Amino acid sequence: METISQDHSKLDSDMITDGMKPLVEFDPSIKVKSIITEVQARFNYTISYWKAWLAKQKSIANVFGRWKESYRDLLLWFLAMVQKMPGSQVQIEIRLLYNESQEVDGVRILHRVFWSFNPCIRAFKYCKPLVQVDTTHLYGKYKGCLLVSVALDENQNIVPITFAIVKDETANAWHFFLSNLQTYVVRRDGVGIISDRHESIRAAINRSGGDWKPLRAWWMFCIRHIGRNFLREFKVPHLQKLVVNIGYSRTVEE
Template identity: 40%
Template sequence: MVRADASVCIKVLLNATVAHFGFRLTYRRVWLAKQKAVAHIYGDWNESYNELPRWVLGVQLTMPGTVAVLRTSPVRVGGQVDELQAYFHRLFWMFPPCIEAFHHCKLLVNIDGTHLYGKYGGTLLVAIAQDGNSNILPVAFALVEGENAESWSFFLSHLRQHVTPQPGLLVILDRHNSIKAALEAPDGGWLPPTAYCAFCIRHVAANFSLTYKGKDARRLLVNAAYAKTEVEFHYWFDILRSEDPAMCEWANRIEYSLWTQHRNEGQRFGHMTTNISECVNSILKGVRNLPVCSLVRTTYSRLVELFVCKGREAEAQLGTGQQFSQHLVKCIETNLKTARCFTVTLYDRDNSEFTIAETTPTGAFSLGSYRVLLSNQTCDCGHFLALHFPCPHALACCAYSRLTWQPYVHQVYCLSFVFSVYRMGFTPLIPEGFGHHTMGQ
């Protein structure tokens, strides 16, 4: 069972032993047995730490540009430092295709940590990007002792230096004090205008629920956060205030630009949460249960699979002559279906400024009016700026003036951009022991 899925939980194994052998073991005995099974399949837990530097060196020789920063702590024997031994402390690593990929992804990165379930624990820190087709892509990793200011500073400094040096980058994070401290360091390169921060609304809502119970209150807070206009935000916020003014006071202690979409000026691309859980489940499933070297090695093999699979998908779509990602095409199709009950008024000769009157299909009732500025790529509904492609109102303006809507789409949604994310492939690694065998000959 462990060979089939290293993330199989102890409860499942416990029930399996009862069903197969007819007696119930203690939770700890099954946990210990699982660690032995993992070691049998993936290598000894202790030896894995010795194997790690050798494997990293092999990757760096095979794929120049691979970054691996290993930190160790000294071993003390009787008060003296043993120069021949060292303890594993931290490791940051990333691969060249991921650096190249990030140049063609949205200018934002999600960061989060997830606990390891192996014999020695620890925490896996991950930075996650997203391409224009809504595919998530881990771009950098770190193994650390836990989530503290020093470990996050170690991860974020190398992430900024090697993977995400672009100006104006947005980083989406939880409200962990250690992350905030690392990002606010004067020399870290993560302060405005070089970089900006935004909070994951899932974490904000979870903290909110610790003080204010009830799903309805939490839902109102989340709806306010997702609102794309100030009017919509205050609609939900006023309902929340009517429930309990203290709830709004709690939310007002957090700067609006950090947790609301309407104050973010489109930097979020509509992303309100970190994607760590989705990433671990879909790409890195099971790695949290592996010995350290197997964990690092698995990130390489899983990324190889991801780049091949998503690269083929994008290439096949390009072959059909399609210009934009499937995600964008679906969104535009949905918006086009909506853009039928509008009255458009043009206000300038440059086909740039419009007003849109929205009505019911019969025209009996008005649903509101909106200003659309195509030159600024904004609409009063907020969707154009937030998502970086035309909303139904902008599409109606384009149709009215016989303009194509394609120039108003952000380049990250172009299929050529999506394909460029996965253009650089990985290199087959030299088989383990190959170099030693050759040298022996």
């Protein structure tokens, strides 16, 4: 039988969820169009975009848990982490929920959280005195940013050090992250910190009271970020290569 273009009422999102669960487990970012194509190949029906999207969300919830419950379990998860790995550090800030001016009883909202595993804290002692910080946006149901710091060991391996989930990439968020990074991990002087040129990082470093300035620390810009920004602005690839080479030069003469 040729592929039937119309949908079928018996082929609901629950049935599709069961069939698509292995695909979603392997790749949670699978496109909805790919699910539609898979259903066509398996059932000979073309389902609607909405039905495929709903089936994907149900599959994600079945495999990884629901969004609200996952955030609700964060406190318990961090408590278990600290008990399992003593010496791990967690700083979590929670806000109250208000309906107009009235506090909603029993409801708390995650504002931001910083954490570092004890093995990561101990590993930094044996890494080069260099930390790189960066951020990536979260694309789940609840938006936000993941802030990360990494170091480099003597074998050129990248070592993750600290993490934070914040609402936005603001000066307050970066100050929260950098102050905890220095309090719990970067406890020695003369450490270099590499970042992009985001103004919120500059503002956070200026607010640090000298903790991230010479001679306590040395703030540098990531040459790869500079190279990408240069290419986007001027669109001259061979000049971009020269800019990157400048960043890797060890002397003024070079």
